Amino acid sequence: MSEEKDAQSAAATGTALPGRTGRGTRLFCRVFGQDMFNAALLIGLVWAIGSPMLVPSELAKDSDLWWHLADARILATTHHFIRVEPYSFAVAGERWINPEWLAEMPYWLGYSWLGLRGIHLGALLGLAANLLFVYFRGSWKTQNRKAAFWTAVLAFFLMTVNGGARTIVIAYLALSAEMAIIEAAERGKKWLLWLLPALFCLWINLHGSWLIGLGFFGLYIVCGLFPINVGALEQRAFPATDRGRLIWVFVASSAALWVNPYGRRLIWNPFDMLFYQKVNLAVVEEWHPLSLSSSTGIAAVAAIGLMLLANLVRGRKWKLYELVFIFSAWYFAFSHQRFAFLACVVTMPWLAADVARSFYGELNESTIPAVNALFAVGILGWCIYSLPTETKLQRGLAAGMPLQSIASIQPSWRTFNDYSLGGMMAFESKPDFLDSRVDTFEHHGILQQYLQVENLNDPYRLLDANRIDRVLTRADGILAFALEHSPDWRVLMREGAGDNAYELFARATVP
16 A cells, blocks of 8 residues: 555656666656646747747837847947947937847847847747746745646736847846745745845846846845734744845845946936936837736736635735735736736746645646656757748748838938837948937937927928938828928838838938
8 A cells, every 4th residue: 555655646746766766767757747748838838829929029020129139249249338329320429328238148149140030039938938937936836836837827928018039038037036036035045045146246237127126125125024913914023144134135236236337327227217218108108007908918817816816715824025026016017018027927926826725635746757758859849840930030020121221221311210110220230310229319309309200290390400311101100191292302212011111201302
């Protein structure tokens, strides 16, 4: 009977019986347990849904990707960090820093090695890495891989709000790492907190979201300074030794922020966005509130509703920092839709724990390691086989971008361009009026002027004031309509079709 129970236990955990098989077999069984099976399924989900989603949206329509690649190219070829405006004639000579220089490099390396396929592959791997990090955090927290898996599936639909070749996708790996360190410290591994200074040293060079991460760490410290025992809230205050350690780690993490190529200017960058980029926050879509009718909004409501239901079915005691983290993360998400990804990273492991506690009984996860290994290899082979060809990606890019019009732009032209095209113009070394590096354009009034021209608010005076001699804009926009009916402008080229049709205009007086 004892041997039968041992066999059942081994089958449930995916491990071999000690002493009855070799060390290599036991390692094989541990590696290819239920986690491997679930991880392969999640990677397959990313490839099946994420791959077709990324082809049109990221390569042809992403307004950030191409100037990020141009930035990385400058660093890779000159070995110098950008300190002066490199692309726009409208703000030529002005100071500018590249706040996401390190997060740009993986996409540049992918492009350098594999072309457009490298960008596409990098976007999928970034999304998959985030999803797997959330899954494994949930698995470690609950020891229930089924609950961790299904909450990770829900997490995927929250992540798609920023899914793509985005620098913030890499920064969210840093946020997951921070959460994992705090969760490990809660399980007793306090020494891991000393990894946070190194993490923030890396994070500030990736993305301005380091400020959110430091804020969460500060909240964690403050919430643990006093005991609570009220209703569902129950916690002990940090012991004196833990308080001292946390404060020193926070100080060291703050000091580590200075290890960057731009010094205090890079540290100030996220504060600049918060306080001095009001137009950016008002007009850029991803800063708008989360729409509950969108797929991301529906996933957010489902996640919150499932957490509430799980705690109604079988409640638990909460620590103050857990509630503060969850409410803060969802507040960010509903205020700015781009932060639905952030809310997913912060809250999903807790959701996995709630689901496991309320809806799953005794853990019984039978798994056959050899089948898991075969399945994982099959998924990997399918992922490689299903990657779109370079020709297909080039065709998709050409369908969404007026590449011939951009190629025709001369260095001496002063071209007023559509906002979404500025990044590609920068990548093709064509001088642009503006692009989606909104900070510098808002500070110098260029973003406001662009919006005025696009909305036909005294456009001809502003075009004259900026000595604009060419205009590249959407063919179905009101600016194109106005220029088509103006005797001072003529159409040089029309390219594309439907929503992706663009027209290149020139003043009637220029050759």
